[in-house]
Amino acid sequence: RAKRAGGNRVEPFRPAFRAGGTDRLQLETDLRRAIDRKELSMVYQPIMRLADGEVAGFEALMRWDHPKRGSIPPSEFIPIAEASDLIEPLGMFALERATTDLTDWEKQTGDVPIFVSVNLSSAQLLSSELYNDIRAMLTKTQCDPRRLKLELTESVVMENPEQARLVLGKLRDSGISLALDDFGTGYSSLAYLTRFPFDTIKLDKALVCDHSDKRTVLLKSIISMARGLEMKVVAEGIETEEEGQELARMGCDYGQSYLYGAPIGAESVLRLLRERFPLTKRA
Ligand code: C2E
Numbered sequence: 260r261a262k263r264a265g266g267n268r269v270e271p272f273r274p275a276f277r278a279g280g281t282d283r284l285q286l287e288t289d290l291r292r293a294i295d296r297k298e299l300s301m302v303y304q305p306i307m308r309l310a311d312g313e314v315a316g317f318e319a320l321m322r323w324d325h326p327k328r329g330s331i332p333p334s335e336f337i338p339i340a341e342a343s344d345l346i347e348p349l350g351m352f353a354l355e356r357a358t359t360d361l362t363d364w365e366k367q368t369g370d371v372p373i374f375v376s377v378n379l380s381s382a383q384l385l386s387s388e389l390y391n392d393i394r395a396m397l398t399k400t401q402c403d404p405r406r407l408k409l410e411l412t413e414s415v416v417m418e419n420p421e422q423a424r425l426v427l428g429k430l431r432d433s434g435i436s437l438a439l440d441d442f443g444t445g446y447s448s449l450a451y452l453t454r455f456p457f458d459t460i461k462l463d464k465a466l467v468c469d470h471s472d473k474r475t476v477l478l479k480s481i482i483s484m485a486r487g488l489e490m491k492v493v494a495e496g497i498e499t500e501e502e503g504q505e506l507a508r509m510g511c512d513y514g515q516s517y518l519y520g521a522p523i524g525a526e527s528v529l530r531l532l533r534e535r536f537p538l539t540k541r542a
């Protein structure tokens with residue numbers, strides 16, 4: 260690849276070059292084909308109700324199994340999709356898979372009451388078609404809008420607050436639930452909590468796992484403020500049972516972390532639901 264000055268020798272490929280621009284272009288090209296080639300999939304991480312340890316829902320997370328490079332994390336390929344025109348098809352893929360799987364789990368378990376949470380990127384929110392696309396998708400996959408949650412970070416909302424307010428308002432009015440993701444990183448302006456129709460806050464793991472002495476004060480205030488605003492709170496990245504109990508005492512509704520379960524495939528979700536909610540346990 261790289262030619263050394265004064266010589267003609269081409270350096271052999273080195274993995275260290277991976278992060279470079281050429282590589283990013285190659286990944287973008289590969290990502291463009293990934294949907295059709297069935298290299299993308301969704302996994303689901305349980306979200307536990309802290310009060311009784313029951314599964315309340317799942318967050319849908321995208322995975323890319325690259326034929327040559329193996330698994331590429333979303334922190335690497337989502338930014339590439341966002342910087343190109345790929346985030347919209349990828350986003351619709353995530354929504355279609357997640358709502359199809361949810362409908363399937365409901366049918367197979369006799370309507371276990373769970374939700375599925377799907378991440379949304381700013382480019383998706385800026386599309387004037389988003390609302391209609393989501394409504395059409397829910398009809399197609401027979402998914403009850405009240406069972407769908409969309410997760411957005413404040414940077415997504417910040418990009419175009421007026422458009423965001425309009426679209427989020429329509430989504431919320433149609434019964435879809437909205438979560439402010441990664442709260443406690445970035446600015447976390449309180450204005451986002453009141454100016455946009457969020458009904459859930461997800462506390463970022465950086466805040467949850469912070470070991471400074473101000474942690475408790477901070478968590479307590481955020482949680483009580485959220486409750487005052489009638490919002491649900493999910494704590495991400497809880498590391499110990501004690502932390503979970505402490506958060507539950509503070510009034511935090513849900514926990515999502517490796518402690519309660521790693522992301523798993525749709526088949527495993529079905530097994531987990533059958534185990535957790537046997538038909539005999541329900542009226
Ligand atoms: P996120 O939405 O904040 O998702 C939570 C991330 O934390 C996931 O990483 C999850 O696997 C990880 N996690 C869960 N429990 C723990 C824990 O106990 N400890 C630690 N250290 N991490 C934990 P993942 O799957 O790698 O996704 C990373 C990010 O990529 C997501 O952050 C989200 O911003 C983005 N992403 C993933 N899937 C999608 C998608 O379908 N669409 C969009 N737009 N973004 C996605």
Ligand code: MG
Binds near residue numbers: 318
């Ligand atoms: Mg999320």
Ligand code: MG
Binds near residue numbers: 440441463
């Ligand atoms: Mg998050």
Ligand code: MG
Binds near residue numbers: 441
């Ligand atoms: Mg995150």
